[in-house]
Amino acid sequence: MSITQAQIAEIVARVRARRPLVHHITNYVTVNGVANITLCMGALPVMAQAKEEVEQMVEAAGALVLNLGTLWPEQVEAMVIAGRRANQLGIPIILDPVGAGATSLRTESALRLLNELSIAVVRGNAAEMAVLAGPAAGVEAKIKGVESIGGRADPAGIATELARRLHCVAAVTGPVDGVCDGTRCVRVANGHAMMGKVTGTGCMATAVIGACAAVEADFVLATATALAAYGLSGERAAAQSRGPGTFQVQLLDALAELSAQDLLSGVRVKEERAPA
């Protein structure tokens, strides 16, 4: 059985009906876009990272999104504290390992979170995810700052390898996104090249996954839904934009006004069995 456009449209409708709270511990570069895209998806964002309050905040949330974009050691501590409480309560955690591979601090912090917490979904670009899969995974990728460059590995292949090693859902985003839990894989072919020309589009993708994971416990399905709806919004925004500035604005409008009909006709997903 394969994921259908109707399932995706139904999950988006569920987010909008339930308005789950999504607790973000995130970077200060893209945080405004992350909050707004969460709202445009239909969920409620809250940003809180004081160690003194993260446990109490996550208790009210439907999902916890951890983003390493401008990490510092105390922030990572807050992520662990919030994450442990989320795990106790069965609240799904989504991890965005921004810049894993660029510095030891980033790689080690991402691996620490993956080891110490039960992560539901990890989403990154090919380079970040190849680093987390480890050199033995045999995938090649190169990172420049926080940008994946020149890697030619198959996203679904990296996602499969990572999902099996880390026992979570892995989502590798790029021209075609690969989402895998080690057994099932979904390719999402929505999105637009303009998404690579503004900052924060990766962080925003992770935020939308958080909104969907708050209402759908099949995290492959939740993640594919998020990436399809978000990618389709990117396509529609690009058609209305002259450049990166207007695109950033149109992207919010496009996701906010995305209808069930848009999803039924525009989503391009394909489910397959993971390679053995």
Place this chain on the structure above:
Amino acid sequence: MSITQAQIAEIVARVRARRPLVHHITNYVTVNGVANITLCMGALPVMAQAKEEVEQMVEAAGALVLNLGTLWPEQVEAMVIAGRRANQLGIPIILDPVGAGATSLRTESALRLLNELSIAVVRGNAAEMAVLAGPAAGVEAKIKGVESIGGRADPAGIATELARRLHCVAAVTGPVDGVCDGTRCVRVANGHAMMGKVTGTGCMATAVIGACAAVEADFVLATATALAAYGLSGERAAAQSRGPGTFQVQLLDALAELSAQDLLSGVRVKEERAPA
């Protein structure tokens, strides 16, 4: 005697003529919008929160805006230090207790600032303000993250209660805003539902209050002016917007170009005596 549209237009003109410096110690989610809305109102924003410099910075300011949106303990210390200096110099302090009620840290930090400093104006949504008024105030409200949900209490009622308990001007914003000093109440009926669909519109309202309080010592009048001008800009921006992304952009343009004539014809305020 009631507040008039002419008074409001005159105060807005005063902000633009004097260009007061507004010192913000604020959250990193909405800080860019807060800085820009301050500029669009005609004032000059400055963001500074190192404990080593906040006293010196506030000395040059016409108002100090304290926003708890992404508080951490050291930031709250900086707020107290800046606030004490502001109080010594008679510089008005505006408090935005973002998320009061959502965590103990937020509630306690807001109450601490209200107790240790002389606050001129506190502005929040119905839930945040009901929490600060205390359970004995008998107002009901529910907070989800930093969003007020489902409360049905009258904004002017909460504002009256809070103003009397805290001896400051209280502004409860929502579909109709209530501004009260315990005796006089003003209802401001400007604004648009779109303001609830983007992040930071509450923080920006508080920033605009700061700009007005810097030039007008009648803080009920200053606050009503700010909420009316800002709300009217929201109405005009919504008429130009397709969704939350374009609205966020148009809101800045709308406030920057708001004319005396716009204010005279578009402001909807009503003053009344507070209930006994």
Place this chain on the structure above:
Amino acid sequence: MSITQAQIAEIVARVRARRPLVHHITNYVTVNGVANITLCMGALPVMAQAKEEVEQMVEAAGALVLNLGTLWPEQVEAMVIAGRRANQLGIPIILDPVGAGATSLRTESALRLLNELSIAVVRGNAAEMAVLAGPAAGVEAKIKGVESIGGRADPAGIATELARRLHCVAAVTGPVDGVCDGTRCVRVANGHAMMGKVTGTGCMATAVIGACAAVEADFVLATATALAAYGLSGERAAAQSRGPGTFQVQLLDALAELSAQDLLSGVRVKEERAPA
């Protein structure tokens, strides 16, 4: 020999071809715009300020941009650590002394960075730069928060004085920008008054200088190129804007789509010998 429009167009093309990584340690007010303008210029931004990772991050960068907009002591330490490593590797450092003169912390931190590091380019408004030049420089300027007000000094004059005292390239931006290394001076007459009406346009100018300095070791030329291309984008954006909100959006589009032909016909630079 004078700087030509053809040289400027060639350097912009070089940024776009090489896509240098620009490492920013910067403020949280304007950081999103800084990241996006870096991308729109054709370079790759990365923001990282944990002391534990800044050395490793800057090793991969073509330039390091230090911005004091919301400084705190630990951040300044990270700037020194990153800056020392950049100096060892010959990676140019660009300094934006936001608010120098407004508080002692800002002035002293800027001077400390100028003393302890070898800075390639320092860019500020007239007031900030006059403060750094020192009272003996005989230039007058007044700062209000982080805004330069009322100074009537000649930008090129301040830049010359500062370049000679600090042995670096100094860029004073305003209606006409002055760029000087103590011997050569370039005046850049591109830009638009709208750039003074939104927050972050100064920070973004510094970011664009970083992108150019990463590919051109003649820092007078690199800085003039950056200010001309950025200023020309501001002119083109203003022609498409109704107010500050739309301008901020159009500025990103304008820089991203700026062509060699636009530069050849629109850049207004004039090189001269510095006064004796």
